Amino acid sequence: MDSEQSGRRANFTDKTKGTLALRAAYRCSNPGCGVLTIGPGSGSADFELTGTAAHIYAAAPNGPRGTGGLTDTQRSAPPNGIWLCARCARLVDTNAGGAYPASLLRGWKDLHETRIRMEHGGISRPFGWIHSIDILKDIWLAEPTTVRFSRCNLFLGGTGIGKTHFISLLSGLSSPSIIMDRRDRSDSTVHAAINWYDPQPRRAEFRAEGEQLLFSADGTAVPFLSQPYRIVTLPSVWAYAPRDVRELGRLLGLDHWAVRNLITELPEIVRGAVKQIRIVEDQIQAEYTLGDKVISDRGHDRSLDRSVVLEVLVALAETYARTQPTLLLVDELYGGGNADFEQNVTELLSSSIRGFQTVATSVFSPLVAPEWTVTRFVYASDEARGRKHWARLVQDDVEG
Structure with missing residues (x-):
């Protein structure tokens, strides 16, 4: 009955429980807790597990937070689970889960798994x-x-x-x-x-x-x-950022010397399509890849190519995210009909090495x-x- 709710409990399988535990690195996903949920047992070959795979939407139709309109199969799948310590698992289900809605638990899960992914990749930083x-x-x-x-x-x-x-x-x-x-x-x-x-x-x-x-x-x-x-955005249309480093600094609210340093280190910070970038007489020049093409943005007009602009914003967001929660806001991210550009944008912002969050808008889907x-x-x-x-x-x- 994949398209319906049967009324039975949608329990997690042992495999699903193991997946949730491993993705959480056996730590409680509550950002106010984070306790380790596995450790040595009483015997020399024993271990003790104090964590649990909790349901975000309830396993049963009358459970905490309801079913959210999900089918039995969806409620028993990993996206509907969160790894918590035993104490936090009881806490979130108190009073029918009214104080801990599904959106909050999914936020906990997103935060925790992103943090674990970064740590696993060797990236350690304060996180928000x-x-x-x-x-x-x-x-x-x-x-x-x-x-x-x-x-x-x-x-x-x-x-x-x-x-x-x-x-x-x-x-x-x-x-x-x-x-x-x-x-x-x-x-x-x-x-x-x-x-x-x-x-x-x-x-x-x-x-x-x-x-x-x-x-x-x-x-x-x-x-x-x-x-x-921290908010990272441009107060004007982002795709038309000035090539002049002083003008760009004013738009970003940064001293132009700070912008110069950011530009110099951009390829290493972002690891994206921009392979070379430099400043010549206050004008930013760059070389980047788009699909199978190498494109030179060498100052034919006053505005930077939007591929370069986006990587400047990403570099700035990455820098701020090392010390505080950071949002990259981009209005009208997609559009123009360039499939290579859209694919590059998606890969750039989806990369697991990103330490910031992205909020973007688009008319196109x-x-x-x-x-x-x-x-x-x-x-x-x-x-x-x-x-x-x-x-x-x-x-x-x-x-x-």
Whole structure:
């Protein structure tokens, strides 16, 4: 009955339990815990296992967090499991799991497995993770909603439906002018909360209404928030970044000498398509591969090729991610019909060596890797379509 729920328990097989334990390196996936769940037993050849493969959506229809509309087969598969210590497994199921929704547990799992993947690859660094945003009020949304984030996130929708405004909310904590610039619009109230780990659970909330702007950090009112996580983006259309290193530095908010150092080390930091890059009389010149072609971006116009621009942003995000949670925001990432470019973009951002999260928007629907969470903006009704607001968000399941 793969297309239905049978009413029986969707238990994990021993193989699935072993897969979840190994992917978690036998550590509890709760970012506030992380305890080792395996160790020596009482005998010289014994071991003791104190962890468990817990269900995200319930094994049984009346269990904690419900079934999420998943079939029996889906509920017993690895994407619906998370490895926890015995204590945390009991904790998340208390009171029908009301305090630990599925989106939160999947955020824990994404964070933990990404961290283990990096450690296994020899990359050790402080680690943070933005796991969700609660949008409590905004004119373009038909109803309050929560959006969860994995490492790579793509938001799809037509022009004017609210994608650009949505990603601006993620910048609102550290750059509130992005939100306050809307105050002259009718019904411009924005109320949102962002949840992240650094690595402890954190929550910051902001409400903008008219000339009033209110912030809170972990439940305490504050006048502003001091860089809770780092945002990497360009304030203008990202595909038209200036070639001049001083102008680029101003756009990125960096001293031009810092940009020079970043450019010099870019191929080593990113390990992407750009193989050579240098600065000649303040102008950035690069050579990169696209498909089976080697392309020289040598200064024929004032703007850098977008392949080079993206790698500059990736290098900057990687640098910030060494010390704090970092989000790379890219509006209209895909488009233009260049299949080689789109494939290169997907491979670049999907790479397991990335220490930052990506949030991108697109009108087009490219073939993305399994690591990506895809969220679609759709109109809530035909009437909403006519007003070009009142959207709702439909988030795909992540295959973990």
